Amino acid sequence: xxxxxxxxxxxxxxxxxxxxxxxxxxxxxxxxxxxxxxxxxxxxxxxxxxxxxxxxx
Numbered sequence: 001x002x003x004x005x006x007x008x009x010x011x012x013x014x015x016x017x018x019x020x021x022x023x024x025x026x027x028x029x030x031x032x033x034x035x036x037x038x039x040x041x042x043x044x045x046x047x048x049x050x051x052x053x054x055x056x057x
Contacts, residue, residue: 006054013047016040 004012020040023033 004050006051009047009051009054013044013051016044016047020044 020037023029023037023040029037
């Protein structure tokens with residue numbers, strides 16, 4: 001698998017955060033949406049860790 005650049009990780013992180021804000025918008029949240037919210041939060045955490053590792057290099 002090719003390494004991601006810091007720029008790509010930051011773009012993916014921004015997209016994931018935007019998606020999370022849409023998913024958490026006011027209104028009734030069903031089980032499928034709750035699961036998607038959790039997966040998006042996990043993705044954000046993973047991307048932030050990847051970003052941190054690249055910055056530390």
